[in-house]
Amino acid sequence: MKSAKTVKDLMVKTPLFLGKNQTLASAVKTMLEQQVPQGIVVDQQKNLLGVISVEHLLGVLWLHDFEDKITASVADVMQQQVATVNESDSLHLVAEKMTAASKTVFPVSSSGILLDYDAVSLSARISKSAQGLPNSFPVVAQNKVVGVIERQQILSAYQGCFGE
Numbered sequence: 001m002k003s004a005k006t007v008k009d010l011m012v013k014t015p016l017f018l019g020k021n022q023t024l025a026s027a028v029k030t031m032l033e034q035q036v037p038q039g040i041v042v043d044q045q046k047n048l049l050g051v052i053s054v055e056h057l058l059g060v061l062w063l064h065d066f067e068d069k070i071t072a073s074v075a076d077v078m079q080q081q082v083a084t085v086n087e088s089d090s091l092h093l094v095a096e097k098m099t100a101a102s103k104t105v106f107p108v109s110s111s112g113i114l115l116d117y118d119a120v121s122l123s124a125r126i127s128k129s130a131q132g133l134p135n136s137f138p139v140v141a142q143n144k145v146v147g148v149i150e151r152q153q154i155l156s157a158y159q160g161c162f163g164e
Contacts, residue, residue, distance in 0.1 A: 050078030
């Protein structure tokens, strides 16, 4: 199944936006109420400042030995280096970014030199490379966050590839 769809066609146009000065308690409460895996941290003009994910928050808990009262703001713990996608990006490209770290799947330098030889199947290399890759990406247009695209939306676009 070939899909000409773009990120704009499937993105969630109303993601959970968080403020950098918001408390972690407030951010966690909102994420749980809205049942979202991440919050996108923006300023008042919707410029991307960072993200906070459920995985990230569990890491914060672990680092604080699961204390009863973690008094921190979103800015204190947000991930600031965030990969993004554009509205016009193809779903193929985004799916690849979510599932295959190309240097792990195809360990070849830009000049074509083999960097690592391991007699492992392509399927196994893809499974290994997917660990730690983003589950979602903020979508930006003209340097402003306009949505989010998640693995669920990508899978729904390609559901027909699985038959029936």
